[in-house]
Amino acid sequence: MTHPAPAPMGRRLLAYLVDQVAVVACGGGLLLGAVLPVVRATAAGTPTGTADPVADPTTLLLGWGMLGALAIFQWWAQGSRGWTVGKYLLNLRIVDVRSGRPVGMRRIFVRGLVVAAGTLVLGVGQLVVLASPLWDRSGRNRGWHDRSAGDEVVDLRTGTLPSPRPQARRATGSASQRRAVVAGPAATTVTVVPTGAVPRGAAARGTDEQRRDEPLRREVLRRDARADTAAATEAARGAAARRLDALLSDRRTGGPALVMPPFAEPGVAPDVDTRALAVVQPATFGLDPELEQTRYAPLRPDERAAPGVDPTTADVELSDGQVVTVKRSLLVGRNPGDDDDSQVVRVDDPGRSVSKTHLQIGLDAAGVWVADRGSTNGTIVTLADGAQIVCGPGQRVRLPAGSTVSFGDCGLRVVRAPQVGARP
Template identity: 30%
Template sequence: MTTTPVQPRIAPVARRVGAFAIDLAVAAAVAGGVWAATGEPVLAGLALVQVAVALCVWESRTGLTVGNAACRIRTVRVEGPYAPGIRRGALRALVVGAGFLGAGLGQWVVVSSGVWDRRQLKQGWHDAVANTVMIDVARQPQPVQPWVQRPTQPQAPEQWVQPSPAAALQPVPQPGQQHVRLVHAPAQPAAATGAPEAPVEAPVPVAAATPPTRAAARAAAQTGQGAHLLSFDNGQSFTVVGAGLVGRSPQALPGAPDAQLLEIVDEDRSVSKTHLQFGVDEQGFWVSDLGSTNGTSVLTPHGEPLDVVVGVRVYVPADGSVRVGQRQFTARPAR
């Protein structure tokens, strides 16, 4: 069975324009408030610039702006579900900013220019220059199911995913994707296919937790996925099975009240209270940022940090690691 690549769901141009309008309204409201409070147009102009820069940096690091969040869209890299980064974000902003020189209307043409792109990605001019794309996450309340462009090399971390609430706790094995598993545990797939029914009949030791945890454990056993050891740079370590949450004081999410909660010691408070969600399925260990303050990055085996877009699952490559605020951890199959 071969795996057919699936393209990401592209954000409609109308929602992109709506998100841009919201961002402009926020910036104008701040500038207007400063002007009304001080009576100084220069200070109002400075406030407008500061808001624009803040929105640009926020979008570069997380794929979000106020408008993007309200319209349920994200800005990501073309090659994978990662935030654009400062360089690409600055390029996008420069192209949009140049549009303001066109009688104050050119920016609307730039933002809506995706309607003239006949390709599937429907990139606006600013996205084409920066090599980014805007995706639709309106019907993705919980992360997960693989999307686009699978990596040709096993170690490559770029893996598009599309959320599916059920997949978080009960992954279903797909024989055609077993080659992905070989990167993490070469010997386990054969054992899983040799006796697929045994884990269902035999009691699972970790099942003493809660119903969702038991389901995750059974599904992990069926797909050859066992427990994972999460080792943090502050000396903490956790053995986990299935889905869970990481944070300074994590709280269970709606729909998953029994998820494993990993409380991280972080004196610098760089880790948000509920920072990220994690899980294991037939493709490996994944993480998804939950709108944290300082963001989440997946580090490749070569140490290249790739910012994780809020609400999108990203698989951690073999020998890779995850940066959570100023903390960092590795995830390895438990032996």
């Protein structure tokens, strides 16, 4: 499923104009027709002895009633369906920025209050609020009213939205039958034998046997707990291995060389503050203390650098198939700047999920590292053992050979790392 891209400002403006036409058609025209003659007569001056012109009360009441009905309908449609009349006709939807579903009537009310508050500023502030998506630096075309309600306007021509949440089905049958289902099966009848019916010697022997068997029972419980923990750990490792195989699979169908499945069910490219995210699974690169004195074995022939390959550089493969040799600092993004004499790699991202300068890859004596440059959608590193690390802004994360980096809808993989200590 491809999530819709942000709605362009031209279509949003056209949808707004269609909504204003609907306002004029549903009551606004009646109000204008009743008030304009009075305004004109007042401006021309009332002849002496003639009563002041008054608008027809019935026309005013009918006009205001139709406008109120339209406002309530638009409120309900935006909160529960994500559209107004204009947005419905132009295939636009107002959805939650994270889940992609309608935001509800309460948040739509907050959104409308921000737009209405703009009219208090010289009468034209509402237009400034409606034009505020033009100044959104994230590329999602979210205005001040969108941010206040946590929503965004998307274009259904570019993708599909998630299906609505399934509603719970009401249980059929009578009330007594539903209570029986909730309560579960009837309790088993237990016959209690009086204490006096059991010989004292038998009761004492039973107590002694239970006391002797208590350590054995506890040991069995601890062994079962350790077995359950080991099974859960093995299942997690198997899932990580399967996911790593998918990430590092070879190209077989002519598609991209690197397949980057989502780490979770995607929304509609929300704004993520990576500083508030914790490390999913910490990764360490140090050796066990018992192995610190182990001598390094010489490199095998297949591990030695190929002739003509600079051991101080690294190779990374992007999700579109191109391989880039990292010789110095490398900036990756939709349109990164090159003002600091760094290598520049521009990625093709129609959905604008990648920031202009999203991440930086560098080399030092310890190998390759990656750092997020304060991007909107964040950067996640997946190591060869399946561990995942969320890169904070400006935080350097080591990239051993075989590591993958996911940023927005794109990704890259470290194909070859420099020899440790080769760089000065």
